[in-house]
Amino acid sequence: MRRPRSLFWRRAWDFLVKAVAALLALLGCFVLGWILLTVIERGGPALAKLSFFVNRTSGVIGDPDDGVGNAILGTLLITALAVLIGTPIGLLAGTFLSEYGRDTWLARVVSFCANVLFGVPSIIVGVFVYVLFGLLAEDLGLPLRRPSAYAGATALAILLVPVVTRTTADMLRLVPDSLREAALALGAPRWRITLLTWRAARSGILTGVLLGIARVSGETAPLLFTALNYAYWPTLSSLNGRTANLTVTIFDRAIQRPSEEGDPSAWGASLLITLGVLSFTIVARVLLRWRAR
Amino acid sequence: MSVAEREPGGQQPPSQRRPSAAPDLLARSLAGAAAVAIVALLVGFFVALARDSQEAFDTLGWRFLITNDWDPVNGKFGALASVVGTLVSTLIAMLLAVPVGLAVALFLVDFAPSTASAVASVFGVFGARASAAAGSAATWLIGLIGGAIELLAAVPSIIFGMWGLFVFGPFLAEYVEPALRRGCKGVPVLETLFSGPTRGKDMLNAGLMLALMILPFITAVSRDVFRSTPSVLREAAYGMGATTWEVARVVTLRHGWRGVMGASFMALGRALGETMAVAFVIGNSSELSSEYSLFAPATTISATLANQFNETSGELHLSSLVALGLVLLAITVFFQAMAQLWLRWSAARGGTER
Numbered sequence: 001m002r003r004p005r006s007l008f009w010r011r012a013w014d015f016l017v018k019a020v021a022a023l024l025a026l027l028g029c030f031v032l033g034w035i036l037l038t039v040i041e042r043g044g045p046a047l048a049k050l051s052f053f054v055n056r057t058s059g060v061i062g063d064p065d066d067g068v069g070n071a072i073l074g075t076l077l078i079t080a081l082a083v084l085i086g087t088p089i090g091l092l093a094g095t096f097l098s099e100y101g102r103d104t105w106l107a108r109v110v111s112f113c114a115n116v117l118f119g120v121p122s123i124i125v126g127v128f129v130y131v132l133f134g135l136l137a138e139d140l141g142l143p144l145r146r147p148s149a150y151a152g153a154t155a156l157a158i159l160l161v162p163v164v165t166r167t168t169a170d171m172l173r174l175v176p177d178s179l180r181e182a183a184l185a186l187g188a189p190r191w192r193i194t195l196l197t198w199r200a201a202r203s204g205i206l207t208g209v210l211l212g213i214a215r216v217s218g219e220t221a222p223l224l225f226t227a228l229n230y231a232y233w234p235t236l237s238s239l240n241g242r243t244a245n246l247t248v249t250i251f252d253r254a255i256q257r258p259s260e261e262g263d264p265s266a267w268g269a270s271l272l273i274t275l276g277v278l279s280f281t282i283v284a285r286v287l288l289r290w291r292a293r
Numbered sequence: 294m295s296v297a298e299r300e301p302g303g304q305q306p307p308s309q310r311r312p313s314a315a316p317d318l319l320a321r322s323l324a325g326a327a328a329v330a331i332v333a334l335l336v337g338f339f340v341a342l343a344r345d346s347q348e349a350f351d352t353l354g355w356r357f358l359i360t361n362d363w364d365p366v367n368g369k370f371g372a373l374a375s376v377v378g379t380l381v382s383t384l385i386a387m388l389l390a391v392p393v394g395l396a397v398a399l400f401l402v403d404f405a406p407s408t409a410s411a412v413a414s415v416f417g418v419f420g421a422r423a424s425a426a427a428g429s430a431a432t433w434l435i436g437l438i439g440g441a442i443e444l445l446a447a448v449p450s451i452i453f454g455m456w457g458l459f460v461f462g463p464f465l466a467e468y469v470e471p472a473l474r475r476g477c478k479g480v481p482v483l484e485t486l487f488s489g490p491t492r493g494k495d496m497l498n499a500g501l502m503l504a505l506m507i508l509p510f511i512t513a514v515s516r517d518v519f520r521s522t523p524s525v526l527r528e529a530a531y532g533m534g535a536t537t538w539e540v541a542r543v544v545t546l547r548h549g550w551r552g553v554m555g556a557s558f559m560a561l562g563r564a565l566g567e568t569m570a571v572a573f574v575i576g577n578s579s580e581l582s583s584e585y586s587l588f589a590p591a592t593t594i595s596a597t598l599a600n601q602f603n604e605t606s607g608e609l610h611l612s613s614l615v616a617l618g619l620v621l622l623a624i625t626v627f628f629q630a631m632a633q634l635w636l637r638w639s640a641a642r643g644g645t646e647r
Contacts, residue, residue: 017404018537024393025405028512033441089330093327110331115633116629119632120338121563158334191319221599278448
């Protein structure tokens with residue numbers, strides 16, 4: 001405070017700043033409410049019909065029996081595959097950071113890279129997997145195709161790995177060293193201690209996986225080139241080819257079917273995705289808070 | 294190994310009871326392999342994208358980033374519009390989201406508790422119980438506001454896109470943009486920025502979408518940094534008669550500015566690469582607007598990728614798109630790495646961070 005001001009002006013200024021900050025905070029809530037209400041209002045009617053869930057996407061504009069059943073199944077399959085690929089890698093890497101490599105230069109490099117990887121744009125992950133699968137299929141001759149559900153799942157797994165790695169490392173670090181020392185003193189080998197710390201931190205690790213699922217299940221950009229979209233139901237053999245999914249369906253409908261209001265099924269799919277992602281986020285946050293207690 | 298352990302009559306020596314080292318080695322190498330895979334992945338991004346963009350760089354050279362002529366059909370690939378669009382939309386987002394995010398974080402940490410206690414003291418006229426109830430209700434409401442802003446961060450990008458395209462864009466074109474154009478008439482620079490017909494699918498909408506998407510991120514990180522301010526410092530300032538804003542300015546902001554800088558770097562990296570929300574609302578014009586208006590449709594690197602990658606008109610087109618991806622990757626990795634180093638440096642620099 002360079003020059004003294006009268007108490008009145010200081011109080012007035014204080015009030016003004018507080019009021020502006022409160023208004024801005026309310027504005028953030030207002031935007032969230034606006035988005036949620038929009039999605040519920042426009043997507044709700046689509047979800048009320050059974051055909052939305054059991055029919056596959058038809059190419060007919062204005063079809064009253066239009067459904068996104070194949071896209072729902074495709075999203076579930078791709079996300080589940082991504083979790084299957086990404087979780088073990090993230091779990092092991094997090095274990096390395098907290099257990100085997102603690103305080104080594106390698107651990108520092110790995111955690112640096114994991115943080116940077118977390119910030120790589122998801123569309124770049126899509127481009128990378130597109131190029132990677134081209135390499136695998138053409139240069140190595142593997143029976144993998146792009147676009148395919150496998151390519152899409154790989155892209156999502158790459159987004160999942162840094163999330164799981166970071167939370168696993170953080171949660172394992174919360175496990176007290178006395179537990180590890182007690183097990184060592186009883187003659188347990190190192191791998192038993194790792195299992196022990198996993199068990200001690202299981203709810204934290206689960207939170208990390210949930211946050212990761214919440215992050216990847218609403219992603220569009222990485223699937224745009226890797227899974228594309230498909231008007232038919234995914235089958236075991238069709239997984240190695242274009243696979244329907246909710247987010248790319250929304251993108252396709254919004255771009256290819258220009259209208260004032262937007263495609264009803266696209267809004268329904270938006271509502272479904274929003275509900276899924278937000279509920280995963282809320283469950284993870286509640287778990288985290290419950291754990292912190 | 295001590296002599297006592299080898300004494301006869303005791304248990305077997307530990308060396309013989311020790312289980313085989315094989316599972317240990319396996320566990321260690323599995324964990325190490327997963328960790329190294331993360332590093333390899335990051336390197337692999339650059340290698341793979343560099344390989345597939347080779348043709349574009351060989352044919353077009355680095356100059357393709359600063360030439361303004363994108364015409365895939367005739368084999369012309371000048372990506373200036375995408376590059377400029379990325380920078381301008383990110384600039385708009387940062388200009389809006391950093392101050393607002395800071396204000397919201399200060400509200401949650403410093404202002405709201407004092408407001409809650411003010412509410413409590415106002416209700417004091419109805420007795421102690423009413424005062425406590427009002428105070429805890431206000432605190433609960435503030436927690437709710439904080440939770441809502443965190444939830445905003447979880448809303449998928451494509452939902453922002455749908456909302457921005459079908460709801461917010463028309464609202465912008467109908468009410469906000471005409472008002473801006475009228476309000477800025479005669480003001481030197483702003484007059485140019487806010488001119489021309491209003492469509493709602495333009496640079497301004499994209500910048501606003503980006504701002505809304507990085508705002509919760511900046512708020513969440515700044516809030517955590519501000520919360521770590523030692524309460525002794527804050528109490529000392531209050532004790533000297535400072536107002537809440539003076540405490541925030543002199544104590545909280547000064548204490549947490551390094552963390553806020555790091556958060557802003559990370560938010561910058563996110564805004565640069567954000568795709569779906571921008572691709573929906575920016576209008577996707579691969580020509581650089583000659584009017585310098587924010588009401589004109591534009592494009593960004595990520596939006597160009599999203600729109601054209603699946604419908605390329607040949608090897609060179611695909612290669613130049615991958616080259617754009619490589620440039621975007623390099624920029625975002627640079628900012629993320631800067632943020633990491635900055636945070637590590639400022640944490641090592643002294644006890645102020647914790």
